[in-house]
Amino acid sequence: MSTPEEHSQGRSLTSSQDRAQRLERLMQHALSELPLRRAPARLERRVAEAIEARAGHASRPVSSWPDGFGRKGIATWPLAVRVALLACCLASAVVVSLGMTAFGSFIVQLIRLIPTEWLVGGLLAATALYSMLFGLLAIGYSTLYATPERSRP
Amino acid sequence: MRAYQDMVFTTAARLTGNAGQAEDIAQEVFLRAYENFAQLRSSASAGGWLKTVATHLTLNHITRYRRRWRLFTEVFAGEPADDALESAAAEIDELFAHTDVEQRRALIEQALERLPAHQRVPLVLYHFDEMPYREIATRLGVSLPKVKTDILRARVAMAALLTRGGLEASPAATGAQS
Numbered sequence: 184m185s186t187p188e189e190h191s192q193g194r195s196l197t198s199s200q201d202r203a204q205r206l207e208r209l210m211q212h213a214l215s216e217l218p219l220r221r222a223p224a225r226l227e228r229r230v231a232e233a234i235e236a237r238a239g240h241a242s243r244p245v246s247s248w249p250d251g252f253g254r255k256g257i258a259t260w261p262l263a264v265r266v267a268l269l270a271c272c273l274a275s276a277v278v279v280s281l282g283m284t285a286f287g288s289f290i291v292q293l294i295r296l297i298p299t300e301w302l303v304g305g306l307l308a309a310t311a312l313y314s315m316l317f318g319l320l321a322i323g324y325s326t327l328y329a330t331p332e333r334s335r336p
Numbered sequence: 337m338r339a340y341q342d343m344v345f346t347t348a349a350r351l352t353g354n355a356g357q358a359e360d361i362a363q364e365v366f367l368r369a370y371e372n373f374a375q376l377r378s379s380a381s382a383g384g385w386l387k388t389v390a391t392h393l394t395l396n397h398i399t400r401y402r403r404r405w406r407l408f409t410e411v412f413a414g415e416p417a418d419d420a421l422e423s424a425a426a427e428i429d430e431l432f433a434h435t436d437v438e439q440r441r442a443l444i445e446q447a448l449e450r451l452p453a454h455q456r457v458p459l460v461l462y463h464f465d466e467m468p469y470r471e472i473a474t475r476l477g478v479s480l481p482k483v484k485t486d487i488l489r490a491r492v493a494m495a496a497l498l499t500r501g502g503l504e505a506s507p508a509a510t511g512a513q514s
Contacts, residue, residue: 202421203488209428210491213498214463217441222345223359227338230366237367 340386341366347390350460352398353449361397365390391465395475398457421488424495431498447497455490458483 257265294302344365349358368389369376376382431440448456457476461467467475473483 199421202425206421206425206428206488206491206495209425210494211463213428213431213440213444216437217444219342220346220349220445222341222362223355226341226345226359226362226366229359229363230370233363233367234370 340383343383344386344390347387347464348394350448350464351391351394351457353451353453353456357397358394361390361393364393391461395457398453399476420492424492427495427499443498444494447494450497451490451493455486455493458487459490459494462487 257268260268341362345358345362348361348365349355352358352361365386369382369386372385376385379385431443435443448460451459458472461472461475462469469480469483469487473480476483
């Protein structure tokens with residue numbers, strides 16, 4: 184048997200639901216009276232212009248090189264262009280590898296100059312800051328993106 | 337396009353509450369329809385396709401920037417009190433009793449535009465698109481209780497806006513009463 188308090192609570196809940204349902208019915212009735220809104224007269228012209236603009240964009244060649252040169256495979260390129268490209272690639276590779284070697288030796292010298300305690304302390308501080316950032320991002324993600332229902336039993 | 341442009345525009349306008357944004361979205365919908373013209377020309381469900389695309393594009397547009405403030409609306413959400421429900425229902429009854437159809441339509445459109453987005457969007461999806469609560473929650477990426485609360489609060493807020501709008505629209509009437 185329900186206690187008078189429970190009975191009162193149940194009645195109050197039903198009454199609250201009744202009120203909510205009545206409001207829903209009234210709102211549905213009010214909203215159902217609304218006719219469609221009239222689209223602006225310029226919409227049709229805007230769509231036509233956008234279609235024309237897209238069609239114009241699609242018919243333009245992708246490359247400004249003559250005869251669609253840029254769209255063809257490298258095997259069809261003139262021999263001189265292929266040789267020049269190969270030379271450029273090799274030169275770039277040499278420059279990059281030399282630069283990397285020089286940069287590497289600079290970094291090694293720099294590390295030798297720094298006391299070991301500083302290095303260890305810096306690494307520990309970086310690890311702590313990274314962990315803190317990761318934790319904050321995880322909390323932010325679960326708050327903003329995860330659906331609360333999923334986390335409920 | 338002429339047959340469907342009002343429907344597409346209305347769908348976007350009621351969800352965004354902004355005619356300018358709705359026009360941009362409607363344009364994008366018809367561009368997509370143009371790209372799929374071969375399929376749509378012979379399809380009997382072209383209207384349904386356009387409605388679905390319009391809703392989808394509008395929700396994408398709305399939710400793009402909304403995640404930033406979702407946290408705050410989740411935190412401050414709460415059920416409206418019983419008194420608020422009762423007075424909201426009474427206000428809508430009053431509206432029906434004292435306005436003609438044309439006046440009511442204008443007031444309701446205005447009130448819809450004034451609702452905050454997190455209340456207007458679920459309200460429109462529920463009442464106009466007849467989308468169930470669960471689907472609205474999924475589409476908006478929010479919890480089911482939040483959708484229910486937002487819709488309930490939206491109805492209460494709508495009633496208040498309708499009353500305020502009615503008073504603003506007829507100052508002579510209120511002046512005569514006082």
